[in-house]
Amino acid sequence: MNIFDRYAPFVQDFIYQNHWESLRAIQVAAGDAIFNTDENVLLSASTASGKTEAAFFPILTLFSEDPPVSVGAIYIGPLKALINDQFLRLNDLCAEANIPVWHWHGDVAQSHKAKLLKHPSGILQITPESLEALLLHKHAAISKLFHDLRFIVIDEVHSLMRGDRGGQTLCLMERLSKLAGVNPRRIGLSATIGDLEGTGAFLASGTGRGTVIPRIETKGTKWRLSMEHFYIQGEQSAQGKSVEQALPELAQKTDTAPEHADPGIGYIFEHTRGKKCLVFVNSREECEAVTTTLRQYCEVKHEPDRFLIHHGNLSAAYRETAEAVMKDEEQFQTTVTTATLELGIDIGRLERAFQIDAPFTVSSFLQRMGRTGRRDLPPEMWFVIREDPPEARAMLPTTVPWKLIQAIALVQLYVQERWVEPPRLDRLPYSLLYHQTMSTLASCGELSPAALASRVLTLSYFHRVTQEDFKTLLRHLLSIDHIQRTENGGLIVGIAGERITNSFKFYAVFQENEEYTVRWNSQELGTIVQPPPAGEKIAIAGHVWIVEEVDHKRHLVYCEQVKGKVPAYFGECPGDINTKVLERMRMVLRENAVYPYLMKNAVARLELARHTAENSGLTEEPLICLGGDMWCLFPWLGTYAFLALERFLKIKCAPHLKLTGMDSSRPYFIQFKMQASKEQFFQVLSKMERQPLDPIELVYPKEVPMFEKYDEFLPEELVKKGFAYGVLAIDEMRARIRNWNEKIAEDVYTNL
Incomplete structure (x- = not known):
């Protein structure tokens, strides 16, 4: 039987009404995977290729044949706008089959939510944050709502792969499944996945199932x-020049x-x-x-x-x-x-x-x-x-x-x-660990330390977190009254913790843009969001400043004026540039290729940049003397390896090289003054790289690098450990240093 014939009559009617002459490749592949296997499914195809319908046509067909007696499918979308959009699309499709479609987020009326609680059925569309709120506040109703849950569809799954929000979504799916006593199949949808196998493994975490990843041949798209x-x-660059202009129309x-x-x-x-x-x-x-x-x-x-x-x-x-x-x-x-x-x-x-x-x-x-x-x-x-x-x-x-x-x-x-960034699945998500610990306690009430650990540490996203780490966290939370012990030795949310968990802001694990007031001596300079740690630079009021101190409780930043440019922000997504991108940038400057999409000014500016690169040797030599004792290092490393190298130079190498005045433009270059030769620079780097290095050594002595939302409630040792072992790409940095030394040795041998 072909996939179209397998669809329920109301799905076939929907296809006829929309004048679709044939099913798309993604819809055939999805139907085969959903109808004929019991595995999770990852559907990767271009934007507007019909992935949502590809997932829901077979799901709705199965529901029409055997209606679920609770909510049968959850659709998790990353944005309210996407939920609203899909709600309208799915409603049209489900109306004829009397399969209810519910949506649940902060802007949805309480009356709509109350109907779902009274008659759990059909499909629930929800954001990760609203699902967190549901687990927290409707804990006792979870079994009634979801005891016949069969599918969880995660839209734009790539957007959940690179930070705490994706980890939270995984944790929520596992917590809900355990509470409701179900093991629903997961169906991931995305247009931009680089590492399909890695994403499939991420999607399947904690399910005990594999993931089917249909390979769909697509026709080339003209851009x-x-x-x-x-x-x-x-x-402008091309002014007065005769430059061929691309795409004149x-x-x-x-x-x-x-x-x-x-x-x-x-x-x-x-x-x-x-x-x-x-x-x-x-x-x-x-x-x-x-x-x-x-x-x-x-x-x-x-x-x-x-x-x-x-x-x-x-x-x-x-x-x-x-x-x-x-x-x-x-x-x-x-x-x-x-x-x-x-x-x-x-x-x-x-x-x-x-x-x-x-x-x-x-x-x-x-x-x-x-x-x-x-x-x-x-x-x-x-x-x-x-x-x-x-x-x-x-x-x-x-x-x-x-x-x-x-x-x-x-x-x-x-x-x-056809390269796209792979997922980052090797982090140490201590901020999320705090969040899920507090959420679990707030929803369940009193739990023994062992019961709490078994609920939280068994969540697959925390596979790198040790029991010792969790004990360290619990001891700290007891000391700051976020949790407290009962007479029976159990744990409950403490008074300080209640202030956090009772706020609607608790549902989200991403940073809200809370404003910090920036001060210089007695002057107020303005406000910024997400201040960097002490020692980093900010731009405000038309000048550049170095951060002296950040007071997170009072939302104050104290700084001193300096000269120079502000390095790019490094965070989960903004500024998170992969090493592969930097290496391709180097090739752009090296090669003579003409890119057909460049317009006249861009052609002229690239020509000038290539001329500069060739004359200076910056794509061939990582270290260039800018004159006198001023040097510039071009590592061609992504954000997190660049950050590791920057710290390695400051902490491990600077004393041996009399290296001062480091000024980074992440992740492109590092300028500094140095009282040593180029040969000595690489000798010292090589020597220090060969020595054992604990990543924690690359955290500055008084630094507590807080970047995630709940870092401020963690013990300092976990914040430092999470940054050193989960953020800094030390292996990548070391490989680049070894590569430099191999090239130097090769050049020496060639010149003999």
């Missing part, structure tokens, strides 16, 4: 891709930017009139600034405002207004957004996406590109790379257009190798 470079001030002006406009933002303004577009930026702050500038241009040109804004810190009303306008086929407006519109919500027929500067990952580039190209149009993305023109006497590393090179590298890695 409309362009990349242009702009100096924010002054003459993309350059036709649709209107004119105001005189003296920022050229890059003006270019976006020019090419969005009468079109429905998205403009992606890499931070909330940039999102606000770009939207404000574009709206000012509308005022100057006496035009109606045609720009919307969408990011995670806006109210639901603002976000939903932007989503509704983008879905309206009659409206031609442009939305400036962060990653919040990167994921699977269908916002209709988008004509093109813009990307300001380079995203951090290939995955992010593909997701953003995939927002366009629906309804049989080719995906279309325009990169807009902006930089200040290098000063005449600028030092070598600052004259390289890093964002342009990074953008080219991301595109080339996918075009040539």
Whole structure:
């Protein structure tokens, strides 16, 4: 029997009504895996390929044949907007079969939730945070709600692979399954997975099942891709030059930017009139600034405002207004957004996406590109790379257009190798351990230490956490009154802990953007979110400052003014650049390839960058003398290996090399002064690399590197251990040092 014939009649009718002439390859493969195996399933196919229907057609067919007597399937989506979008799509499909579809998140009416609690059935669509709240507050009802749960569908599964939120989702699925006495099959959906086997193993954690990963041959997709470079001030790279312009049809002006406009933002303004577009930026702050500038241009040109804004810190009303306008086929407006519109919500027929500067990952580039190209149009993305023109006497590393090179590298890695970042599954998630410990205690009530450990440490995500680590955590939580002992020797949530677990903010494990006030002596400079640890730099009030102290309780940052540039933020996703990307960037500077998507300014700027690289030798020699005792190291390492090398140099090598004034631009280069020769530098690195190294030695003496939401409630030793063993990529750093020394030895031998 073919897959279409196996579908329930109401599913077949739905397909006829939508005038689908045949099933897509993903739908056939998913039907085969779901109908004919009892395994978990990972469906990876391009955006808008019908993955959601591919998963739900067979699930709904099975439900129509044997209706579940509780909620039968949970759909976990990473965003409320995605849940709302899929809710409408699934409702149409399920209406005829009388299979209820429920959605549950912070913006859903209590009356809707109450109906589900009274009549648990059908499909529940929910975010990880709302599922946490459900387990916490409806603990006694979990068995009634889910005792016949058969499937958990995780949408955009790649977005949960790189941090605590994915770990939380895994923990929630395991906790719910144990409480309800079920072992549902898991079905992961994604358009951008690099390591399918690793993701399949992640998806199956704790289920005792394998994961079926259908290999789907897809037809090549044609892209409309362009990349242009702009100096924010002054003459552009290609001015006065005869440069072939790629894709000339993309350059036709649709209107004119105001005189003296920022050229890059003006270019976006020019090419969005009468079109429905998205403009992606890499931070909330940039999102606000770009939207404000574009709206000012509308005022100057006496035009109606045609720009919307969408990011995670806006109210639901603002976000939903932007989503509704983008879905309206009659409206031609442009939305400036962060990653919040990167994921699977269908916002209709988008004509093109813009990307300001380079995203951090290939995955992010593909997701953003995939927002366009629906309804049989080719995906279309325009990169807009902006930089200040290098000063005449600028030092070598600052004259390289890093964002342009990074953008080219991301595109080339996918075009040539189909490479996407693999999952990070080897972390030490102590912040999440605190969260799940407190959540388990708050929902279950009193538990003995052994019972608590058996519930928490058996969760598969904590496979690297030892019993000794857990004892250390519990002793600390007792000392700060987050938990307390009862007369019977059991553990309950303490008074200080109740303040945390009773807040709605507790459901999320990602950082809210809490603002910290920045002070210099008696002056207040402004506010920032997610302050870096002491010793790092920040930019505020038009200057660069070094952080002296962070007071997390009072949300204060104390700093001193310094000169220089601010290194890139390093966190879970922002700034999390893989070593493979840096190595491809090096190749971009080395090779003579012409990339067909580069526009005239970008072609000229790349040509200049390659000329600089060739003359300086920066792609051949990792260490370059900038003049006198000033040196620059180009490691071509990803964020976490770069961070390890930076600390290795400061802590282990600096005393031997009289190395001072280290100034990093992560993860591109490190500048410093050194009273030693190049040969001595590599000799010392080699000698120190060969010595035993405990990663904890790379944490600064008074540093407590807090990056995750609940780090402030952890004992210092666990914060340091989690950072040293779970974040710093020390093996990668050591391999690079050994590689340098092998190359030096090879060069010496060649010259004999």
